[in-house]
Amino acid sequence: MPVFYENKQLVTPGDLVAENDYISGENTYKENNKIYATRVGLFGHEDKRVYVVALKAFYLPAVGDTIIGKVLEVTLGGWVVDIRAPYVAMLRASDALERSFKPQKDDLPSIFDVGDTLVAKIVAYDRTRDPLLTVLERGLGKIARGQVIEITPTKIPRVIGKQGSMVNTIKQETGCQITIGQNGRILVSGKSPEDERLAIMAIRKIEEEAHTSGLTDRVTEMLRKQKDEKSKKEVNENVPKET
Amino acid sequence: MKTSQKKPEKLIDEKGIRSDGRKLDEMRQVKIEVGALSNADGSAYIEMGKNKILAAVYGPREIHPKHQALPDRAALRCRYHMAPFSVQERKSPAPSRREQELSKVIRESLEPSIFSEYYPRTAIDLFIEVLQADGGTRCAGITAASLALADAGIPMRDLVSACAAGKVEGRLVLDLNDVEDKGGEADMPVAYMPNYNAITLLQMDGMLTGEEFETVLNMGLEGCKQISQLQKEALKSKYTAVKEDEKEESEEEAAE
Numbered sequence: 001m002p003v004f005y006e007n008k009q010l011v012t013p014g015d016l017v018a019e020n021d022y023i024s025g026e027n028t029y030k031e032n033n034k035i036y037a038t039r040v041g042l043f044g045h046e047d048k049r050v051y052v053v054a055l056k057a058f059y060l061p062a063v064g065d066t067i068i069g070k071v072l073e074v075t076l077g078g079w080v081v082d083i084r085a086p087y088v089a090m091l092r093a094s095d096a097l098e099r100s101f102k103p104q105k106d107d108l109p110s111i112f113d114v115g116d117t118l119v120a121k122i123v124a125y126d127r128t129r130d131p132l133l134t135v136l137e138r139g140l141g142k143i144a145r146g147q148v149i150e151i152t153p154t155k156i157p158r159v160i161g162k163q164g165s166m167v168n169t170i171k172q173e174t175g176c177q178i179t180i181g182q183n184g185r186i187l188v189s190g191k192s193p194e195d196e197r198l199a200i201m202a203i204r205k206i207e208e209e210a211h212t213s214g215l216t217d218r219v220t221e222m223l224r225k226q227k228d229e230k231s232k233k234e235v236n237e238n239v240p241k242e243t
Numbered sequence: 244m245k246t247s248q249k250k251p252e253k254l255i256d257e258k259g260i261r262s263d264g265r266k267l268d269e270m271r272q273v274k275i276e277v278g279a280l281s282n283a284d285g286s287a288y289i290e291m292g293k294n295k296i297l298a299a300v301y302g303p304r305e306i307h308p309k310h311q312a313l314p315d316r317a318a319l320r321c322r323y324h325m326a327p328f329s330v331q332e333r334k335s336p337a338p339s340r341r342e343q344e345l346s347k348v349i350r351e352s353l354e355p356s357i358f359s360e361y362y363p364r365t366a367i368d369l370f371i372e373v374l375q376a377d378g379g380t381r382c383a384g385i386t387a388a389s390l391a392l393a394d395a396g397i398p399m400r401d402l403v404s405a406c407a408a409g410k411v412e413g414r415l416v417l418d419l420n421d422v423e424d425k426g427g428e429a430d431m432p433v434a435y436m437p438n439y440n441a442i443t444l445l446q447m448d449g450m451l452t453g454e455e456f457e458t459v460l461n462m463g464l465e466g467c468k469q470i471s472q473l474q475k476e477a478l479k480s481k482y483t484a485v486k487e488d489e490k491e492e493s494e495e496e497a498a499e
Contacts, residue, residue: 012478013356013393014401014438027398029358036438038358038398040478055482057396058284058303086303086317086365127363128314 003050005043008211011052012040018050025051042211053211059085059153059183061122061131066140068148068181069133071116074108077101081118084153084183087130091120095134117143119179119187139179146177146189147196151207153184158210159203166206166216173223174199198226254411254426261411262422263292270406270418270466275387275477277394285395287477289387292420293377298387300395303365311366316359318366321350323384325373345381352385352405352434352444358398367397378421379407385434385444386470393478402474403443405434406466408459410451417462429455433463437471 003018005011015037017028024030027039028050037043041052061067061083069081069089078092093101096111112118118133119140125131135141151159160167160180171178176190176199186203190196202219209215254262265271271292280286283299290296306312311320323345327336338346349371357367369391371384382405389403409419411427424430429449435442442464451459 010479010482012402012475013399014436015475016438029400036400038400039396040393040482054396056285056394086305086362088305 003045007044008042010040011037011043013038017043017052018045021048023049025049027052027054027057054154056152057154059083061085061087061089061125062182063122063125065122065182066180067120067122067133067183068143068179068185068187069118069120069183071112071114071118074112074114076103079108079112081120081133083131083133084150084185085131089120089122089131089133091118091133091135095123095132095136098136112142117148117187119143119181143187146187147200148185148187149200149203151184151186151203153182155207155210156180156182156184158215159186159206161216166219169216169220170199170202170223173220173227174202194230198223201226254423255414255416259414261416263420265418267414268417268462268465270469271420273470273473275390275473277390277477277481283391283395285391285393285397287387287390287394289383289390291379291383291386291418293375294373294380294383295375296380296383296387297372297374298384298391299370299372300367300388300391300397302367302395303362303397304368306364306366312364315363317357317362317364319350319354319357319359319369320366321346321353321369321371321388323349323371323373323381325376325380329373329376345384348444348446349381349385349388353388353392353403355441355443356389356399356401356403356436357392358400361398367392367395376421378419378424379432381405382407382432382434386474390474390478394481401436401439401441402471402478403434403436404467404470404474405432405444406463406470407432408463408466410449410455410459415455415459415462417466429459431456431459431463433460433467435464435467435471437468 005017016034017037018035020033022035024035028035028037035050037052039054041054044051067083069083071079072082073080081089081091083089120133120135122131123134167178174195176188176195179187188196188199259267274290276288279288280299285300287298303317311318323342325334327333369388371388373380385403385405407419408417409427409430411423419430429451431447434444
């Protein structure tokens with residue numbers, strides 16, 4: 001029962017990665033007791049499970065995911081939302097209002113209009129129907145301020161870190177509010193554009209170095225260094241004024 | 244058209260060397276680049292001898308018009324197109340009968356490699372643009388298209404490699420170019436999934452005996468295996484290049 005690659009080795013679609021007793025994990029498939037990779041990615045195995053961490057993939061909706069979407073269209077009973085997936089999502093008016101929807105009274109464009117950015121949650125999705133969203137929970141709804149950046153959806157787990165360690169570090173160091181959409185969109189809103197710039201810089205660094213270890217420490221170090229430089233600058237600017 | 248492209252009197256000389264200097268079982272020089280276009284979800288560029296071909300993939304994405312949607316899988320839509328300047332005499336940019344047929348056979352040769360059942364009701368759009376043609380464009384097109392699909396992050400059973408083989412002046416040869424195709428007796432394009440050991444495209448025009456057919460098919464498959472190695476290298480080099488850049492960067496940071 002051999003494994004043909006080492007952990008973190010690069011594989012391409014169709015590569016035979018393991019044989020016999022192993023269990024086929026993400027981005028692999030099993031046929032005639034042989035496991036092959038289906039995407040370009042880094043190979044890994046834990047106990048009996050072999051998997052490939054894809055280097056490039058697109059977002060596939062899953063029930064319960066928090067996502068960041070853009071309103072594409074206002075329809076008679078709701079909104080059509082782009083969620084960066086192969087399918088567009090629907091947000092029904094009754095999932096955006098806290099009461100029942102009255103078509104004569106309620107003016108949908110005044111709630112969300114085309115181009116608005118939303119934080120929403122997927123409540124229903126299967127292969128036969130387009131995903132259905134809701135904004136009736138804490139922390140969901142229209143985004144009023146901040147910046148939205150896009151990264152590869154496969155790298156979202158790295159941005160979150162173990163039990164949220166990575167994202168908490170960035171929040172602490174920059175004082176920004178960060179909302180992560182599982183679809184690869186991240187909302188960063190801070191007290192000043194400078195704080196937001198710093199947080200975005202950290203996220204970009206994570207995206208680029210997602211496959212390396214000890215990343216949380218390096219990100220913390222980078223953020224502290226940047227802040228030090230900034231405060232030094234401020235001191236220098238303030239000194240001549242005071243004297 | 245025929246003025247600048249004179250047909251050599253002999254396509255193969257006494258020593259078994261072909262008009263472009265290759266041996267009988269030698270493939271043309273192949274150069275592959277993955278991710279050549281930044282606006283497509285996945286892309287690849289291939290040069291095979293004088294062939295120059297770009298392939299781009301979009302999707303899986305919402306399908307329009309909606310009636311083309313398949314309830315159980317993604318629809319692969321393929322367009323093979325030759326640029327007006329890709330051949331000696333200007334080709335009309337409108338899709339010809341030949342291009343429509345090639346679009347269909349290329350689609351059918353790639354479909355088995357994709358897990359299209361994972362993404363029902365969506366479209367995967369594939370565009371193959373021949374910038375310069377010199378025989379065997381469908382094979383080079385399939386090779387590039389398969390890489391573009393992998394680059395787009397679409398899950399695949401295997402990469403598809405394609406190569407032609409045939410008969411020229413009584414000799415069996417690998418990877419025919421334009422003059423050999425036109426002046427030869429038979430041409431047989433083959434597309435193949437090497438790890439899966441499955442042939443996804445097999446066409447032939449011309450005449451071969453049963454024995455010759457078998458030999459030519461095996462030559463074609465050998466060619467596909469060579470191409471497959473090049474495909475893997477090209478796909479990996481896109482990412483190893485990125486990795487090395489990062490390594491340098493982090494080393495620089497450490498030095499600071």
